[in-house]
Amino acid sequence: MVHIRVDGTAYEVREGLTLLQALDDLGVLMKGVDIPHYCWHPKLSIDGSCRMCQVEVEGMPKLQIACGTPVRDGMIIHTRSERALAAREGVMELLLVNHPLDCPICDQAGECKLQDYAFEYGQAHSRTREPRRALKKRVELGSTIILDQERCILCRRCVRFCREVSATNELAVTQRGDRSTIETFPGKPLENDYSMNVADLCPVGALTTRDFRFKTRVWSLEEVPGICTGCSRGCNVHVGVVDHEVRRYTPRRNDEVNGTWLCDQGRMTYREIGAPDRITEPAVRGNSGQLVGATLDRAIGRAVELIREAVQKEGPGVVAALASAHATNEDLAALRGLLRALGSETHAAPVLTGSSDALLVRPEKAANAEGARVAGFGEPGLLFDKIRGGGVRVLIVLGHDVIHEQFLGTPEPLAALDGVILLDTHRSRLEQVADVVIPGRHLAEKGGSVTNHAGLVQAVPAALEPTFEAIAEAQVLARFADALDVSLTDEPERKREVD
């Protein structure tokens, strides 16, 4: 550890880091110690080209770049000395020389570092009267990303991302001097599983996702912490909400989980929330054999009836549950609590699997696969056997993963049951065999905790209310318990066993 002083405050920092790295490591960068920076990014190599982060270091005649200057014991740093401020103003002015200043129509307005810093460090207006550099305003770098060359400040974050993180190398800076531009090779567009991160890390509005471009003004966006539900990595996201609608996920930094990145596929899962195939209304299978809309009370009533009848006829063992690995820990606890209260131990959680990579993407395609496993929801094979063998009469199903071809492939095997109670967010063929359908809430709508593949339990609040009436699955299950007159509050048996 070495000791440094920054603007009069003493810090103890890890050796071998540069000043910006050390301040970031302490969690004070831009949260107490403001050193503006464009090219430096905590998860990319040091570039040292924007020259925005210049600070004064006692004993060194020239200003030093904070991103590239290694900390030394006893170093005394001034970030707001007259010289440092003048240098930043100089950099700002020169950056703005060629910048189009079309903030009013820029997507990044509101989260643009150029705008922020110009306000803080720049002069009121730029002094050039020459035509600004005319470049291409709309270059499609690939299917996800659009580049505005005029806005680009050539910090090369995007280029470094493609070299160092996605390791796909699609982006390059071509030409020299003030002709420099970001480009792709003809026929080799920016297409990789992480491509949209470049829009997040672009400090200005030069890179935008086709998905979000011009859709929303950033300042009308409310950002709430969330977790991607795409796989068991549990990447942290900001859920961007406008008018009860999720417009995007962007990465929320968590060095233990996802650093500052998201995979494209996971990022786009936000679309599931406002998807047209959401289940928006409870339904009960009527005498005609058709599912008909019902009130939540009626649906819960019917579900409870089915459970009660089965228990009375054949004992508690015939009630079983197939949980979803998307369900929160709270949902899963409620489900297991209900079964246990009834006296059944028959439950499982099918976890869909798919491709993975070395960076973030996990093979388990659900956010709470690990949480389900820890909560005792095992592989569904035995349960399927039991269903086929007639040992199950009523099945409570959270989510429809079970009819995926990795599992049953079809709802058919469930047709013979006396009752299928479906708590789900999205429509599926499972409705063909369901006797009761109750709409669920997406993680972003209910909040709660999920446990990622590494066992990290992460809790998030609800980001928005659904546009239809629905309560969280755990609450539905609690209503079941109430109606059945059993208690979910605790899991006394298990605790006793452990003791």
Next chain:
Amino acid sequence: MVSPAVRAAIDEEIAKMPEKRGALLAALRLVQEERGHLCAETIQEVAEIFELHPAEVMEVVRFYNHFHERPQGRHQVNVCTSLSCALRGGRGLLRQIQAHLGIRAGQTTEDGRISLGHEECLGACGNAPMLRIDDAYHLDLDWLRTQQLLDGLE
């Protein structure tokens, strides 16, 4: 396709360097000498030889003045326009050449004979004004001599 002879020459350059990529500039030069310019397919081929993404090779091609992505004339005429030459009429010489050939710097004559350019100091300031035709320097020029040189080009 890069010819076997050029491919062999590239391998020879690669063998000289501690790392393969160190021979990239030499390889681009060799390929350009054979093909006249470096089109996208050629860049891609070179990228394959060097196990690089073609964008990385393109970046190099566009950084250096001597690499051309478009077909060039049979001869490259480049006039020095830096200060020492400018002081002794280098820029006037360029203007006269432009008028004589009917093209501007950066263009190629219609018959494909000459691509005209101007360059920064070529390290012959003591013999200003001067120009470079392909690899050869022509020094201490006046208009008469320049005209003879140009007209002598096939």
Next chain:
Amino acid sequence: MGHRVPRVTQYLTEHFADEGFATLSGYRARGGYETARRVLRDQSPGDVIRMLKKAGLQGRGGAGFDAGTKWSFMPEPHHGPNYLVCNADESEPGSFKDRLLMTRGPHQLLEGILIPAFATGAAMTFLYVRGEYAEPARILRRAIDEATAEGMLGSNVLGTGFAHQVVLVRGAGAYICGEETGLLESLEGKKGQPRRKPPYPAECGAFGRPTTVNNVETFCHVPHIFERGVDWFRSMGTDQSPGTTLFGVSGHVERPGVYELPLGTRLDEIIFEHAGGVPGGRKLKAAIPGGVSMPLLPAGHLDVPMAGEFLRERGSSLGTGGVIVMDETTCMVRVGCVISEFFRDESCGQCTQCREGTGFVHKLFLRIERGAGTAADIDVLEDVAGKMEGATICAFADAAAWPVQGLLRHFRSEFIEHVHTGKCPLPDGFEL
């Protein structure tokens, strides 16, 4: 090719009139390679470095850093080779001495490489020649082949057991590859964009190995120092800047060319006595002492000894020793246009101030030259040059700012006249 053979001949250029000097046999006939043989056989690397430090040879590439001190930064080779780089990218406008040294004395350069190669434990020297220097490259390649065939290079250099290879690498047209870390990047097959320092080349240079970079001329002095001794070397030049150097004189002089003269020779002496003064009876207006990167000096300030320590007092620098002379017909705004065009074209484009500033400065010069400038533009020019200076990855941005500052320091009135009258007061000057 048409180099005038230097008129004042000293040790570097002594035999340059002799065509044979460029061949191995001709060079050996003059005692060539004997000094290297003796040094490699009889001296230790430490001895060599100590002696060179005593000699006080300053780098001739523009920055004037003490060569012996630079060599002493090199660690002993461990877990891989050390490298040496000969910077033959000579592209600073007004500089043309290295081309002469390479075409007329290629073996002098190779011998000059062998001694520091031995002293720094380098296994290989990369001789990076600018792309336009096709003829020098051809001559050097032949010299390397000859020297390798005759055992001056290779696995047993001059029978001393020292192994050394020289690899010639050609640039492809980019001034910035003369900056030593831009050169290293280019050597590695990348864009020649200078590297952030630290780490310095002596820690992590070419291909990640410890590396020393020196200029062509710097190497060429070395065999002479070891042949004739430190005292002899220090008997020429000034205390702080010993030895001779090659001054390239160009622009408005009667006899442009390369002049080998002791450092500390007065600038006016070089211009008037050696280069024959301004032609046509015209008056001298200003001179740049060391390539376009250096601030110019007006007539009346030229009685300065050409050595870093004296030029600094006049607000300029020795740079590459390329003297550019301008007569009274020269419009200083046009000079600004020409110089700033060079920097606009050649900035590598990494650093904000340099990338944006070089283009901006050029636009301002052009606007003033067109007669469309205002007095405020002159202030902006000065201000922007100030903002470009001292804060970038490499010294290119400084080099782009200094000439602007020099022009405004000494010729501001001429700029003001342009903006007030809206036209150039010197219409008969050189064409833009």
